[in-house]
Amino acid sequence: MNSRNTTDLLYSNSFAGVCLSIVASTILVFGFNFDETKDAKLIWWLALNTLLLLRIIDTARWYLRSGKIGYDSAAGMGRFATGVLSTALCWSAYVVFFIEKMDVVEFATTVVIICAMAGGSSTVLIGNGRLAAAFSLILLLPVSVYCLMSPESYRQYLGILGIMFAGVISYTALKSANFTARALRFKNENSQLIEQMRQEQSEIARVNKELSEASYKLNQANNNLEQDVQKRTEKIYQLNNLDSLTNLMNRKAFTAELGKLTEKATQNQSPLALLFIDLDGFKKINDTLGHQIGDSVLIEVASKINAFSDDNKSGRWGGDEFLVALPYSDQDTAIAIASAIISRISQPIHVHGNEVHLGAAVGIAMCPEHSKAAVELIQLADLAMCDQKETGTRNPRVFSVELKHRIESSQKILDGLQHAIEKKQLYLCYHPIQCAKDNHSWSFEALLRWDLDGEFIGPDVFIPLAEKSGLIKEIGAWVLNRACMDASQWQHCRSAAVSVNVSVIQLMDDGFIRIVDNALRSSGLPPERLHLELTESVFVDNEKKIRQQLDAIQARNIHVSIDDFGTGYSSLSQLQTLKVNYVKIDKSFVDNMEHKGEAIIRATLFIARELNCQTVAEGVESKEQAMALSAMGVDYLQGYYFAKPMRNEDLIVWQNPVTSRSP
Secondary structure (H helix, E strand, C coil), X not given: CHHHHHHHHHHHHHHHHHHHHHHHHHHHHHCCCCCCCHHHHHHHHHHHHHHHHHHHXXXXXXXXXXXXXXXXXXXXXXXHHHHHHHHHXXXXXXXXXXXXXXXHHHHHHHHHHHHHHHHHHHHHCCCCHHHHHHHHHHHHHHHHHHHHHCCCHHHHHHHHHHHHHHHHHHHHHXXXXXXXXXXXXXXXXXXXXXXXXXXXXXXXHHHCCCCHHHHHHHHHHHHXXXXXXXXXXXXXXXXXXXXXXXXXXXXXXXXXXXXXXXXXXXXXXXXXXXXXXXXXXXXXXXXXHCHHHHHHHHHHHHHHHHCCCCCCCEEEEEXXXXXXXXXXXXXXXXXXXXXXXXXXXXXXXXXXCEEECCEEEEEEEEECCCCCCHHHHHHHHHHHHHHHHHHCCXXXXXXXXXXXXXXXXXXXXXXXXXXXXXXXXXXXXXXXXXECCCCCEEEEEEEEEEEECCEEECHHHHHHHHHHHCCHHHHHHHHHHHHHHHHXXXXXXXXXXXXXXXXXXXXXXXXXXXXXXXXXXXXXXXXXXXXXXXXXXXXXXXXXXXXXXXXXXXXXXXXXXXXXXCCCCCCHHHHCXXXXXXXXECHHHHHCHHHHHHHHHHHHHHHHHHCCXXXXXXXXCCHHHHHHHHHHXXXXXCCCCCCCCEEHHHHHHHCCCCXXXXX
C-alpha cells in the first residue's frame, strides 16, 4: 500500500515540475543571444521537450489507470524515476555543453534556474528521497565543479555554495521523504485499524443477544483498538505540531496558539507580551564545531527558554529563533523576563566536551497595545529584535510607534533611492579646494545631494542606507561619471581637478577599476585631473585587495587622498606601504587649533612630508585659520571661508576674480 501511495504522490506532483522545465528551457534557449550555439541549443530543447512530452503522456496514463485495482505501482515508479533522472541528465548536459558560451546574465539565469529546480525537487519528489537527492545532485554538481575550476573568484564561490546547497537539498529531501513515508504508513495503519474496529462493532451488534461472553471479549478488543488509535493520533499530532529537535511548538502550532491567546487577552482586556528571541554567535558554533554540536546547543537553549514559560507558550520559529508568549504580563514584567532569558542564555553551555558561549537579542511586542493579530504581533517583535541587534545593546527592545516610524521612514528613503537616478533627483555640488600659496582653484570636491520630491535628504541619512542595501555601487558609478563629465567641460578652470569620494564597498568591488576607466574614457577627462578620496576605514578591511586597487589606480596616474586623516583606524605601518598622494586634515583639528589641534596638525604635516604626501586642510572658516594653516606649510585649503558647495553652473560666477579672496 505504501508503494502505491508513494507512486500516486509522485505522479500527482509531477505536472508542476514538468511545466517548470518546459518554461525554463524555453527561456534559456530563446531568451538570450545564441547565434553561435543556435543549432545545438535547438536540438537540446527539442530533445528535452520530447522527453517532457513523454512524461506528460505517462502522467496522463497514470491518471487513467491509478484508480483501478491491480495497477502495477512498481512499473509506474520505474517509469517515473527514469523520466525524472533523464530530465536531470538533460539539464546537466545543457550546463556542460553551453556554459562556456554564456555571458554573465545567461550564466546567472542558468544557475538560478538550476538551483530553483534542485530546491523544488524536495517538494515535488517528496515521495522518494533518494530520487529527489539524485535529481538535485545531477543538476548541481556539474555546474558547481565547473565553477570551482573556473579562474574567476565569484564562480569559485558559486561552486562552493553549489556543492553545499546540493548537500543541504539532498539531506532535506531524504528527511522530508522519511517524514512523508511515516505519515503514509500511519495513515494506512489508522485506516486499517478503523476498518477493523467497524467490522468488529458490526459483529458485536449481530451476536450481542446470542452470546454475551463473546460480546464482552469483542468489546475489550474494541477498547484496545481505540487506545491504539488514540496513541497513533497523538503521535501524528506531535509530528505536525512539535519541533522535532527541541520538542517546542513549531511555527504553525505556535502561531495558532498565539491567536487564541491574543483573542483571550483582547476579550479580557488583559496584557499579553510576546518575546522574539534570536541567538548571537550560533552560526559560528555550527560552522566551527558542526551541526551535531549545534543541534545539542539548540536543545539546551530551548530547555532554558522553556523554563520561563508555561505549557504551550514557547516555540521555535526556525533556525536559532524562538518565541515566548507571556499572558497577563505588562511591559515591565516582559522586560524583566527577557533580561533573565538573555542572562541565562549567556551562561556557558557544555555539550560533548565543548564549552560554548552565546548571546541573545530579544524584541518585545504587546497585545493589545501594539497589535491584536498574532501574525502582526510576531512581526513587530521581530522588528524590535532587529533594532536591538543593530544598536548593539544587550537590553531587550520593546516595539514602539517611534521605531515603526523610523523603519517606515528608512524604507521610504530606500525605496526612493532605488529610483533616484532614473528620476534625476540626484545632483552634484562642488566645494572648491584652494592652493594655500596663490589661492587659485586647485580642485573641486564633488558632493552628492538628493532632492526627494522637494524634500532635501542629507547624505548622512541616505549614504549609510545605500551602502547597507548595495545601491552605493550604482550611485557611486553615477557620481564618478557625472563628476568626470562636468570637470571635462570646465572652461573657467581647465587645469583644476575633481575630487570624488569613494566608499569601501566601491573600492572592494572587482568592477570598480573598469567603472573608473569608462568614466574617464566617456568624458575625455585626463586621469591626472581625477582625485579619489578614501576614508581611513578602508585600511581596516582586506589590505591586500586595497593595495591591488590602489596600485591599479596609481598606474593610471589618478591621484588618491586620505580623507579625515587621524579620525579613523589606519596605522602608520599601513600608510607607509600604500600609495597615496594627499592627506586631508579633518575639520575637527582645524576647529581646535587654539588648543591641541595645532599640535596634531603639525604632526600630520610631518608624517605627510615623510610619506611624500601633500596636505589639504578641511573646514577653514576664517581668514585667521587660513593664514595660520598656510604658515604651517599646509599645501591646500578648503572651507566656507572660500566658498560653500555650489552647483556646477554656479562655479563660473564664483570664479570671477572680483569675488575671490586670498588668505
